Amino acid sequence: MADSAEKGKLLVLLLSNGMSPADFSAAIEGLKNSSKSIGTHKRREMFWQAYEKLSSKAASLEGTPQCFLSYHATMDDEGKPEEGTAEVTELTKRQRGLLGSIDLLGHKIKPAEDPKAKSWLMAFSEDEAQEAWDDLMSAEPCIYLTSDGVFVATRYKRALCKSLSGLPKTLKDVEEIVGDLAPEKPLKSVSFVGNDPPVVNGYNVFLVGPVDKALGPALPATIGHIQSTSMSEIYDYFLQRRNGHVIGEAGKLIAQMLADVGKGLVPLIGAGSTKDASKAYKNALMKRVYVHQSMGKFIDRVRSDGQVELWVIEGNVEDTEFGKYGKLVWELFYRADLDAF
Numbered sequence: 001m002a003d004s005a006e007k008g009k010l011l012v013l014l015l016s017n018g019m020s021p022a023d024f025s026a027a028i029e030g031l032k033n034s035s036k037s038i039g040t041h042k043r044r045e046m047f048w049q050a051y052e053k054l055s056s057k058a059a060s061l062e063g064t065p066q067c068f069l070s071y072h073a074t075m076d077d078e079g080k081p082e083e084g085t086a087e088v089t090e091l092t093k094r095q096r097g098l099l100g101s102i103d104l105l106g107h108k109i110k111p112a113e114d115p116k117a118k119s120w121l122m123a124f125s126e127d128e129a130q131e132a133w134d135d136l137m138s139a140e141p142c143i144y145l146t147s148d149g150v151f152v153a154t155r156y157k158r159a160l161c162k163s164l165s166g167l168p169k170t171l172k173d174v175e176e177i178v179g180d181l182a183p184e185k186p187l188k189s190v191s192f193v194g195n196d197p198p199v200v201n202g203y204n205v206f207l208v209g210p211v212d213k214a215l216g217p218a219l220p221a222t223i224g225h226i227q228s229t230s231m232s233e234i235y236d237y238f239l240q241r242r243n244g245h246v247i248g249e250a251g252k253l254i255a256q257m258l259a260d261v262g263k264g265l266v267p268l269i270g271a272g273s274t275k276d277a278s279k280a281y282k283n284a285l286m287k288r289v290y291v292h293q294s295m296g297k298f299i300d301r302v303r304s305d306g307q308v309e310l311w312v313i314e315g316n317v318e319d320t321e322f323g324k325y326g327k328l329v330w331e332l333f334y335r336a337d338l339d340a341f
Contacts, residue, residue, distance in 0.1 A: 008074035011084070012050050013129040016058075016067050017099050018119035023111040024058040024065075027121045030109070046073070046084075047125070053086040064119065066091045066099065070129075095192050102159040102190050105231050106132075132156055136192045142238035143181065143198055143205045145174075146229070150181065152188050152198055155235040161186040167211055171218045178205055178223060203245040208234055239314075246311045250290035250329045251321040257329075266335040272326025274298070279341045281308065285332045292317060292327035 016024055032051035035044060050071040057069060068091070073084035091099070108120040124132040139154040150162040161181075168174045181187055183197035198204060206224030216225055226237045257269035270276050274295075280286040281302070288309035291299060302310045317323035 008072040008084070010070060010130045010133060011073050011126060012047070012054060012071040013124045013133055014054065014069040015104070015122040016065055016069065016119075017121070018064040018066055019111065019121050020064055020119070021059055021061045023113075023119065024061065024069075024121065025055050026112055027109045027123075028055040028058055030112075031123055031125075050084055050086075053084065057086040057088060061088065066096050070133075092192075094195070098157075098190070098192065102157050102188075105156050105158060138191075138193065140242070141190055141198050141204075142235065143187065143200065144208045144234060144238075145177065145206075146208045150177070150186065152190055153231065153235070154190060155232060157190045158231070159188040159190050161188050167207060167209060169212050169215065171215065174207070174215070174219065174223060181205070203241040204238065206237065206241070243314050246290060246313055247317060247320050247322050249311070250313065253290070253329050253331060254321045254325050266337055268332055268335050269329065270332070270338065271329045274326075274328065276338045277328055277330055279338045280330060280332060280336075283341055285334075285336055285338075287331045287333045289328070289330040290322065291329075292322075295328065 014028070019027065028051055032048060032055065035047040035051060050073070054069055054071055061067070065088075068089040069086065070089065071084055071086050104122060106122050106124070108122055110120055111117050135154050135156045139156075141152045141154050144151050144153065145164065145167060147164065147166045149160050149164045152159050152161055164177075168177055178200060181200050183199055187197045187199075189195045189197040202222045203224075205222070206226060207219070208226055209229055210227065211225060219225055224237065224241050226234060228234065228237075253269045254271055257267045257271060260267040260269070270280060277286070277289070277298070281289075284307070286308050288311070289302065290311045290313060291302075293299070293312055293314045299310070299312055302308050313322060313327070317327060322329060
């Protein structure tokens, strides 16, 4: 599937795991009927048209396809949808294998005539459609321990990597389990693009569920804990941990910048100035950048080019060094005076 920006906003994403064209079309008809409950007439009409086009596309498929079926719509100047298109994207060999080896998290629609069938359809619409696509293709996974085992997961997908007979009770037990976690031994990749199992780092490992009262306070900062077993809340917790870690990394760069300035050196690090950041980026001097989510246009540009290591920081950062230095920090490939550009 091409970049959403090339085709308009992704409004509906369907994932079929072996649904026959007839069952596929019937499932989409059910989704179309449910769209009658959408609040406004314009949005009801938009999704009615979307599901009509998707149903027609599904009916033209052959065999029992494993594929994505997506609907994009361009938007007018007021953000209202205009013409939309439906597109089929066949799953790759790796993606087909993943459907049988990991858990896809979400509501699965089964054929009406055979609710116990192995085939199913997953549907995502509106903002969730783009979120699901990004999650399946590129979301960073977390590693968490429950009483059942060690899992690698994102918001919409999960793989059991190692069974456990219960959550560890002591810090020593936790450190022993975490110390043995490595890519493929036993950590698995859940990415739909490339085989990329995670590596344990300072923010991506945590315990899930009730633990002994003495264990929680004893956990180091590199290992977290959340009581909730909701996958959505688990992944939100991971994103919070990652955000805190990234803020800290940005702060380290700022400290390096101040140290260079104190020594009278041309800094390797820049901060705060969007003008200087633009110069560094346009002249291919920028190696990595930490930027607040509020700078959407800059983020979109860097992300679409894919040439710079990009870290997006979210939330209130006013009391952090990153916030005090303009919510924008970057590292150059080499020391350069940006005023010369």
